[in-house]
Amino acid sequence: MPTELTTNADDLGAADWWRTAVVYQVYVRSFADANGDGIGDLAGLRDRLPYLRDLGVDAIWLTPFYRSPMVDGGYDVTDYREVDPMFGDIADFDAMMTDAHAYGLRVIIDVVPNHTSSAHRWFQEALAAAPGSPERERYIFRDGRGPDGAEPPNDWESIFGGDAWTRVPDGQWYLHIFDPQQPDLNWELPEVRAEFEDILRFWLDRGVDGFRVDVAHGNIKAPGLPDVGYSSRTGRNQRQSRLLEGTTLPYFDQDGVHEIYRAWRKIFDSYPPGRMAVAEAWASSPERLARYVGPDELHQVFNFDFLHATWSVDSFRKVIDTALAEATLVGAPTTWVLSNHDKQRHVTRYGGGELGLRRARAAALLMLALPGVAYLYQGEELGLDEVLDLPDELRQDPAFRRTGESRDGCRVPLPWSGEAAPYGFGPAGAWLPPPASWVACTVAAQAGDPRSTLELYRAALRLRRAEPGLGGGELVWLDAEPGVLAFRRGDLTCVVNVGAGPVDVRRYGAPILATAALDGDFLPIDAAVWLKPATAG
Structure with missing residues (x-):
């Protein structure tokens, strides 16, 4: 029999836009360059807002654009109320905000409360x-x-x-839980709390619609700063940060963080309806993670389990079931993420090349059919893969210097048009070089091609807005063959084939959008399809 899981089914209106939104993450320095210095900026973003409107997203989330030495991509802030000259100035921000709202796009910005820059x-x-x-x-x-x-x-x-x-x-x-140039703040001090409450008001007064809270689990440390009792200096290979799952570390997810967000929620609620915040939080259990959201705390928390799901029915089904059940308990929407600026792009995680792209397209249709909020990372709508062969001397991730691990490969500037790098990113070069293979991935190359990943995303986002079943409401799992995920939302059915052979989808309805061409009535492997009941006649 079908299994029903329901999410919060409040009557959705403008104030609750964040319950079902599709949010597009803009890594500002890699999105679009207006002044020709090879670095993305707010003017470049403003110029490209029509692209995001036409893509069909509801909101954009901007990574930090504040004044910063850029040791950690702007997450080392020296002034939370100023735009770094690299990105423009406050007038550029205001102009971008005005245009975004005129295009019907909400704007979410990063706030970085755990630490400042050492240059602060x-x-x-x-x-x-x-x-x-x-x-x-x-x-x-x-x-x-x-x-x-x-x-x-x-x-x-x-x-x-x-x-x-x-x-x-x-x-x-x-x-410094992160880089030495990112000293941790003392959130036990009232002055620190008052400063960030004022920072929130500063940007809310400028019209921002929400905040993504960086390291939301990190502000409070355990009393006495006790030892973890384990470190890589003991001779083991695994770092402490790898122990977070199943373990409460004394510098993460302490109960005191919730007092901070209860105070913040009062600030958000003092503004016109529709202001929101989403936590980037890691916790030792799903139950502890769920504590960050609720009527008196933050509105959302990122669900990174979906990003980590393996390409199997069991893995996806477990992650989806768990996330929806927890969302129902706390009365908040769940969030779905496939890639972001900290993780390897999912085309590469799913195997790279044609295999990875097929699976990434299928995962996108799966994600966009689920209840809740979808967060897209810039370039995933183009099917971009991780750039794995960047020269070491060009890498800027501070983790690379200490561990050899680098997040730079997912931060390479977007390809817009043209036959050679930087593919229309700006008038000059790009701060990280796009690969030659991206010539086929540019926006210009894909626009208008019904087989392209860009047009797949555009079509899926149009349908998501048009189909009543893809709003709030419920998810109903359907009985399916081995290796197949199938569920219904309203009168729309999503089928994903992660199995070993094609699957007959006639019994699910008539296809309206698929990630790969069907062979008659058969959906190929590593593909997904949306279907609706067949009409008579």
Whole structure:
């Protein structure tokens, strides 16, 4: 018998746009370059807003564009109220916002509360002040261990590899869960909380519709900063950050973070309806992750399990069932993500080449048929793969220098048009070189070709808006052959073939959109199709 799972079925209106939206992530420095310096900017984004309107998304999420030394792609902020000159100025932001809203696009921006840049005025004042001073209280400074304080205060490790502590000339150590140039703030200090509440209001007053909260699980540290009890220095190969699943680390997902977001929710609710926030959060269990959302906290939390699902019925079914059940419990929409600026592009994860592209197209149709919110990463609508052969000297990810791991391959600038790099990205070059193989992936090359990935996304997003069953409502699993996922939303059925052979889809209805040509009534392997009941006559 079919299995029913329901999501929150509130009457959807403008205030609840975020419950069913499709959000497009713009990695600003790699989207479009207007001034010819090889780096994407806000003016370039503004010029390309009609493309995003025509694609059919509901909102855009911008990665940090604040003033920054760009040690970690802008996630090291020196001024949260200023636009970095690399991207333009506040007038460029305001103009982009005005046009986005005129095109019917909501705007979500990143906020980075766990840490600042080491070049931030506060941290420079802390370095100039004495141990125990009010300036140092804004961050997490501690004396070292050992007779002369030469050992770090505890065994915590950086997400980017190595110790999470750096010693300053007067002998104290400061905490940085990420790069040494990203010192962690002390969120136990009321001044820090007040500063970020003011930052939120600054951007809300400029009309932003929401925030993506970076490292939302990281602001509060366990009292006393206790040892984890395990570190890669003990001789094992696995880093602490790999232990997060199933383990509550003393620097992540502490209960105190929820007090912060309850205060933030009051701010969002004090503005006209429709303001929202989504948490980038990692927790030791689905139950703890669900605590970040609710009527008195944040509106969404990213579901990264879908991104990590393997190409199998069991894996997808388990992730989808779990996510929808948890969303129902907390009364919030679930979120679906296939790629982002921190993860290898899913074309490559699914096998690369033609195999990876076939599977990526099928996964997109699966994702866009699910209840909740879909987050697209720029370029996935073009079928872009991960660029794996970037020269080491061009890589800018700080993790690369410490671990050899790099996120730069998913951050290569978008190909828009032309026969040679930078493929219309801007008047000059691009800060990372697009590969020659992308000549067939440009927007211009794919536009109007019904077989292209771009036109597949455009068609799917049009149907998602037009089909009543793809709004709120319920998902009903259907009995299906081995290797096949099949479910119904309203009168639309989605079938995904992850099995070993073609599958007859006649009993599901008449195809209205497919990721690969059907052979008569048979859906090929590594393909997906949307169907509706066949009409008589």
